Amino acid sequence: xAIFNAKDRIIECKLVYYGPGRxxxxxxxxxxxxxxxxxTNSEMVSINTMGDRTxxxxxxxxxxGKIRGCDVKVQLYTxxxxxxxxxxxxxxxxxxxxxxxxxxxxxxRRKANLLSLKDLADNLKEEGKSIFxxxxxxxxxxxxLESQGIPVLPLETLEQxxxxxxxxxxxxxxxxxxxxxxxxxxxxxxxxxxHLQKELHWTx
Amino acid sequence: MTEKDLIKRLLKEADLYRTQxxxxxxxxxxxQILSVIGKSETLANHKQLxxxxxxxxxxxxxSLNELRDTPEKPELSxxxxxxxxxxxxxxxxxxAAAIEGAVALAKFGQYDQALKEFHKLLEKGVLPVxxxxxxxxxxxxxKTPDAAVAQFAKWRSRDFFSTEDLKYIRTFLKTxxxxxxxxxxxxxxxxxxxxxxxxxKKKEEVFLEISAVTIHLQGGPQAGQTMDFDVHFQSANTVxxxxxxxxxxxxxxxxxxxxxxxxxxYSPITVFRSTGTVSGTAMIKxxxxxxxxxxxxxxxxx
Numbered sequence: 135x136a137i138f139n140a141k142d143r144i145i146e147c148k149l150v151y152y153g154p155g156r157x158x159x160x161x162x163x164x165x166x167x168x169x170x171x172x173x174t175n176s177e178m179v180s181i182n183t184m185g186d187r188t189x190x191x192x193x194x195x196x197x198x199g200k201i202r203g204c205d206v207k208v209q210l211y212t213x214x215x216x217x218x219x220x221x222x223x224x225x226x227x228x229x230x231x232x233x234x235x236x237x238x239x240x241x242x243r244r245k246a247n248l249l250s251l252k253d254l255a256d257n258l259k260e261e262g263k264s265i266f267x268x269x270x271x272x273x274x275x276x277x278x279l280e281s282q283g284i285p286v287l288p289l290e291t292l293e294q295x296x297x298x299x300x301x302x303x304x305x306x307x308x309x310x311x312x313x314x315x316x317x318x319x320x321x322x323x324x325x326x327x328x329h330l331q332k333e334l335h336w337t338x
Numbered sequence: 339m340t341e342k343d344l345i346k347r348l349l350k351e352a353d354l355y356r357t358q359x360x361x362x363x364x365x366x367x368x369x370q371i372l373s374v375i376g377k378s379e380t381l382a383n384h385k386q387l388x389x390x391x392x393x394x395x396x397x398x399x400x401s402l403n404e405l406r407d408t409p410e411k412p413e414l415s416x417x418x419x420x421x422x423x424x425x426x427x428x429x430x431x432x433x434a435a436a437i438e439g440a441v442a443l444a445k446f447g448q449y450d451q452a453l454k455e456f457h458k459l460l461e462k463g464v465l466p467v468x469x470x471x472x473x474x475x476x477x478x479x480x481k482t483p484d485a486a487v488a489q490f491a492k493w494r495s496r497d498f499f500s501t502e503d504l505k506y507i508r509t510f511l512k513t514x515x516x517x518x519x520x521x522x523x524x525x526x527x528x529x530x531x532x533x534x535x536x537x538x539k540k541k542e543e544v545f546l547e548i549s550a551v552t553i554h555l556q557g558g559p560q561a562g563q564t565m566d567f568d569v570h571f572q573s574a575n576t577v578x579x580x581x582x583x584x585x586x587x588x589x590x591x592x593x594x595x596x597x598x599x600x601x602x603x604y605s606p607i608t609v610f611r612s613t614g615t616v617s618g619t620a621m622i623k624x625x626x627x628x629x630x631x632x633x634x635x636x637x638x639x640x
Contacts, residue, residue, distance in 0.1 A: 264584045
């Protein structure tokens with residue numbers, strides 16, 4: 135839940151990167167940390183286990199400057215994708231304001247994407263939120279692998295599988311190369327801030 | 339595509355999955371390659387190819403085993419534990435925030451540190467029953483039933499909790515240990531005749547500050563389930579809780595007049611069971627919780 139300090143006109147909101155294990159959530163945040171250095175006012179925190187797998191979460195605070203007279207701060211988080219960390223994902227989702235769902239474009243990860251999206255919907259429901267109402271952006275990651283001859287899911291399949299009911303904006307990306315990372319983040323922030331503006335009646 | 343080209347393509351895929359950490363997918367692909375090679379005995383270097391792929395499978399299996407053996411939630415540094423407490427504490431009051439911070443540590447598997455913090459909170463008398471319950475949860479998660487029972491025995495001997503509280507904590511301890519598959523001998527509670535009668539005690543308690551309630555739902559779409567609510571406002575024995583807009587069906591099922599035969603009330607001093615009636619519902623029209631519902635519950639005074 136966003137914190138609105140009306141006296142000092144500060145808004146703090148929380149954006150969570152969700153998706154199956156090894157889909158590129160941490161890679162997204164690493165790129166954001168490097169590319170948006172001006173806005174990232176402290177170090178990125180990653181708690182990893184063997185093989186660079188996120189164990190608890192990654193955390194990156196950003197300052198977006200003044201928007202409509204308010205100092206807007208955003209906290210970016212990733213969740214651990216592995217199925218055994220469901221309780222950790224639930225904790226990280228506490229108070230979430232917006233979500234980026236990072237789907238793995240690899241053909242072999244089709245089922246993992248579906249399970250992860252269902253897990254997101256279930257965990258949001260337990261948080262008292264609906265996947266249909268929360269600001270959400272899809273990112274179809276690892277698109278660059280197609281040019282290397284690796285089987286990837288066509289955009290139509292990804293959209294049909296993951297977005298036919300949600301109908302949220304999507305971005306094609308290659309987080310490792312930084313392609314589509316900024317666009318995804320900007321759109322997710324825009325949707326989240328618009329949503330908060332309505333919720334908090336936030337005017338100049 | 340020739341067999342050689344097919345094997346090359348599959349190898350490229352399997353190697354990429356391996357470098358990406360998709361170990362199970364990589365293994366499946368290597369096994370598929372073995373099957374293709376097995377059917378093509380005319381291939382040059384047939385035996386060497388099989389040996390090479392088998393060696394890759396062994397390496398993947400080693401990584402998978404290492405991953406399986408990695409502790410699910412290892413102990414973190416003090417700095418990271420402090421960060422977890424900071425990031426996952428939302429309560430406004432100091433006491434509630436302290437409990438929430440310790441609960442966050444426990445949820446992230448930092449049970450030893452969480453236990454230390456709960457001990458301190460209990461010594462200070464902060465929400466003793468809630469704190470004791472969380473300590474029991476930690477012992478159960480650490481799979482140390484003996485420590486949990488020993489702790490309970492200490493509480494029992496110290497006169498720290500009322501008889502009613504101890505009975506409640508004992509039941510909670512028993513259930514928690516059974517859930518984890520442990521059967522333990524838990525000391526019984528002796529009823530002290532000097533304690534005030536149940537009815538009198540209950541009457542005193544309902545006017546206590548109640549911070550949260552757990553309701554066992556008997557009707558509506560979630561019949562049979564229990565729901566936890568934080569109390570947002572209290573006037574005498576009527577408490578107001580909030581229901582998110584997305585749970586409209588729940589709000590609808592709790593119309594004014596609905597009897598609630600099992601309510602657990604949490605106050606800073608004690609936890610007690612009671613009954614009550616829904617005395618009002620309304621949709622919030624303004625502010626950040628616009629669209630959510632308020633639910634007034636009048637708790638029976640005796």
